[in-house]
Amino acid sequence: MRESQTAEARPYHHGDLRRALLEAARRILEAEGPTALSLRAVAREAGVSPAAPYHHFKDKAELLDAVAEQGWEMLDKRMAEAKLEAEPRDKLNSLGIAYVCFARENPALYRVMYDAARDNEALPEEMVGDNEDSPYCKVRDTMIELGADPAARTELELATTAAWCAAHGLAEMAGFRQFEPLKEALGGELPFLRAIFAHMGLFPHVGRT
Amino acid sequence: MRESQTAEARPYHHGDLRRALLEAARRILEAEGPTALSLRAVAREAGVSPAAPYHHFKDKAELLDAVAEQGWEMLDKRMAEAKLEAEPRDKLNSLGIAYVCFARENPALYRVMYDAARDNEALPEEMVGDNEDSPYCKVRDTMIELGADPAARTELELATTAAWCAAHGLAEMAGFRQFEPLKEALGGELPFLRAIFAHMGLFPHVGRT
DNA sequence: AAGATATCTTTACGGCGTCCAGATGCCCAC
DNA sequence: GTGGGCATCTGGACGCCGTAAAGATATCTT
Numbered sequence A, B: 001m002r003e004s005q006t007a008e009a010r011p012y013h014h015g016d017l018r019r020a021l022l023e024a025a026r027r028i029l030e031a032e033g034p035t036a037l038s039l040r041a042v043a044r045e046a047g048v049s050p051a052a053p054y055h056h057f058k059d060k061a062e063l064l065d066a067v068a069e070q071g072w073e074m075l076d077k078r079m080a081e082a083k084l085e086a087e088p089r090d091k092l093n094s095l096g097i098a099y100v101c102f103a104r105e106n107p108a109l110y111r112v113m114y115d116a117a118r119d120n121e122a123l124p125e126e127m128v129g130d131n132e133d134s135p136y137c138k139v140r141d142t143m144i145e146l147g148a149d150p151a152a153r154t155e156l157e158l159a160t161t162a163a164w165c166a167a168h169g170l171a172e173m174a175g176f177r178q179f180e181p182l183k184e185a186l187g188g189e190l191p192f193l194r195a196i197f198a199h200m201g202l203f204p205h206v207g208r209t
Numbered sequence C: 001a002a003g004a005t006a007t008c009t010t011t012a013c014g015g016c017g018t019c020c021a022g023a024t025g026c027c028c029a030c
Numbered sequence D: 001g002t003g004g005g006c007a008t009c010t011g012g013a014c015g016c017c018g019t020a021a022a023g024a025t026a027t028c029t030t
Helices: A019-032 A039-046 A060-085 A088-105 A107-120 A135-145 A153-173 A177-186 A189-198 B019-032 B039-046 B060-085 B088-105 B107-120 B135-145 B153-173 B177-186 B189-198
Strands: none
Touching (some): A019 A060, A060 A107, A088 A135, A153 B153, A177 A189, B019 B060, B019 B107, B060 B135, B088 B135, B177 B189
16 A cells, blocks of 8 residues: 655655655755755754654654754764774774764754754763674774774774864864955865874873873 | 933933843843843843843843853953962963862852853864964963974964863863762862863973984 | 554744844044 | 933834643544
8 A cells, every 4th residue: 555655755645754754854955055954944854844743753853853863874974884884093083074074064963963962961872882882882892903902992082082072173173264364275075184184192001101 | 301320320211231131141140040031131131121122132142142252351360360469480380270169169150151152163262262262362372381382383273172172171070969079078169170270281291202 | 443652743932143224322523 | 401302112002932721623543
């Protein structure tokens, strides 16, 4: 039954709205930015009434959280690829570059992701959890592969956190116009990002004072 | 006439609203957070009609910009003190700590500051300008005092930018609950901040590979 | 077949940012 | 000093927002 998702994906009276809402949200986000992302606009874009989303999300924040979660998954995938493709010695840098590039290519989504995180005063557990191979663990394990002492837990966590902070700070800063001269002087955005990373001591303290 | 600014600062029909509005905004910000900071709430708090602010600010964004600017000035002052008080060898770290502490002590204000910056896609020129001794220049000059080559302009700017990114990233991240175990393990928030900074190579490349 | 349930619509409320037409008090030219 | 011009403030209105309640409609269970 239910002629179901053809190209146009008509979730008529029943169907998988939730997914349609999230897709609508992403469309609005890319087309008009984060400020245009209202619950009503999402419902409108998905072709339903303004109250319909409330059967799938408790409130607007929960919808935003779901959008953000998709973003985190995309970021995770991106970092996984980066780690796979890079030379062993380059893996840490590649992870950082992948992180920042994702943020730079999806600025609206990245903003939604961190707005949600700041509201919750926490990053999503899938990102930072110890259980699975979260992005956090990817960075940490890479540090071990690079020679960090796996027994020095606190030291490891500090190094991983420092790297994450550096990547996030760079991701937000890199969008500011003030740095365009510097980018040009270095021959583009990517060289700029690499140069900044090179200036940050992202490796764990293996014998540094 | 106009019994004028007694303790309660009654800017009746005339008086310096603008200042009163900014003070009201800051009061709301501290008491109820950034989400409660609406134009109407500010007007209400200042005791004027919802349309009154429009004679002093083009729109809400301009009011927010003005609030943010106050924040940047506070941050500047804070960093100036930190630089003065610290031992020469500690100046750079002290600047970073001062930056992050300000953000942690005024999270709502810090959020307004960077929300405005992200909207404008630029930090305020007073912060980052080359002309006066902006915070940016404070950091850069400190690097020179620490032995960086003042002639290597690009290198200097990279190092300064890297330091700013690190501080901003840490400032936002430090509020997340995930890091509380780590903070406790290190004996508080300040040791945590110092430890993270220690893991970041914030000094310019003087002879590093 | 029928009742229960999940989904969606309609309608409504208060708050928001913003604009416009007046009212109000101040300041300066005469 | 006084009267006109101007900056400032008010009141009311508009359309958008998030959200809630009540009613309609399709699906699922039995």
